[in-house]
Amino acid sequence: MIKAIRGTRDILPPASALWNHVESATREVCRGFNYHEIRTPIFEETALFARGVGEDTDIVSKEMYTWEDRDGTSITLRPENTASVIRAYIEHRLDQIPGLKRLYYIGPMFRRERPQKGRYRQFSQIGAECIGSESPLIDAEVIELSLEILSRCGVQNPHLLLNSVGCKECRPKFVQALRERLQDVKGQMCQDCQRRADTNPLRVLDCKVPEDQNIIDSLPSILEYLCEPCAKHFETVKGHLEARGIDYEIRSRLVRGLDYYTRTTFEVTHGALGAQNSILGGGRYDGLAESLGSRVAAPGIGFSIGEDRLVMAIEEHVKGEELARLDVFLIAMGDPALKHAAVLAQELRRGGASVELSADQKVKRAMETANKLGARYALILGDNEIAAGVYALKNMATATQESLTREQLSAALSRRQDVVHHD
RNA sequence: GCGCGUGUAGCUCAGCUGGUAGUAGCGCCAGAUUGUGGUUCUGGAUGUCGAGGGUUCGAAUCCCUCCACGCGCCCCA
Secondary structure, eight states: OOOOOTTOOOOOTTHHHHHHHHHHHHHHHHHHTTOEEOOOOSEEEHHHHHHHHOTTSHHHHHOOOEEEOTTSOEEEEOSOSHHHHHHHHHHTTGGGSSSOEEEEEEEEEEOOOOOBTTBOSEEEEEEEEEESOOOHHHHHHHHHHHHHHHHHHTOOSOEEEEEEOOOTTTHHHHHHHHHHHHHHHGGGSOHHHHHHHHHOHHHHTTOOOGGGHHHHHHSOOHHHHOOHHHHHHHHHHHHHHHHTTOOOEEOTTOOOSOTTOEEEEEEEEOSSSTTOOEEEEEEEOTTHHHHTTOSSOOOEEEEEEEHHHHHHHHTTTSOHHHHTOOSEEEEEOSHHHHHHHHHHHHHHHHTTOOEEEOSOOOHHHHHHHHHHHTOSEEEEEOHHHHHHTOEEEEETTTTEEEEEOHHHHHHHHHHHHHHHHHO
């Protein structure tokens, strides 16, 4: 039997209801911030990611799904979406349209890594980008948006980590200083760090080996090397976050894996996600457009949320079963009742209720089914009801049943709907 | 890509040092006088023991390879 390939998975009901919940909450929040959806292709020319994300990153050097198209073009399934968004921005000259471009996206990304909990080869990201401004006010807005999405989706206790990685003026000076310092101390560090000290000194800062922490604490901090404009930018971002009542922790060791980041970088972690505790990552990318070969500047900042991890973070207390619960299981007995019931089902659905018409006319069997489906109500329609012009509505949880007129029925169900929709 | 671990009915698992799978729990199906479920009772179905190969008279149990999943590393969402 053929199975889903490694690192991919099916999302079935009722779990899929959680994904819908997350996505509709996202869309609502984005609309509130005036961010609008952009849909870019799932595959692009390989060069876009190589140049955008960076040749030396792990993503580009070993994690992309790349193949040669029939005309010889190298094509890659997108491993992330920011490069595509910037490409679209430039391609469609969105800089010529008034106002900043506030965009969001939801969709699958592909990276060929070893799958484990919270890491898949096809995974979904929810992201947003604000393009066209270098203002630190925008940094705060984007961070606020990201946290608001998490909050509205039901994530509890997110922890925001904040840093600045400087710009192309000041970061090289820091890397140089770090490299020099590491030459003196790397002998006392773990094997990995000894290797990183030469290959990618910034990565040393991310080391989690307990014995290395004291040494890492003694290493130079990027924040001490920020140039005047970068330092000022960072201070202003912090001020705007505080004005918004957003708590953050400065984590000068926070280095992100994509080459395009400049100045502000941030990450949100969440407990109980295992080794992949990062639920959201983002940062500013003022030089990205230029590195894609654009003559048009497109400074911006954005983030992406791991949707799989977001769902994982909320599934303890947000239940798909509840979100997907059937409102009404409609039991009709006899042919006239069945036809009457079909029309009633139409009306109730138009009123916003979910309604399943029982395929079984035996009340006992149908009630069993209603119970197994977890329906909120069983609605019974037989000769007695038709003769009396009423409907028998049974609350499955309380086992209470009442005879209602058509109007009373609508009222009873719409009251219920309000509750449902607020969750 | 590397290391460790796991893989038995739909799900959770039992199966001791190899002898040919379990009255297991939950679920599922059918019944207990035909307009009422969830608790009860009775009966029933279901597994190529992850896949392939090897050792053996004989393997779910030992060995090899592969696959999937979990944990960690690397890295990231």
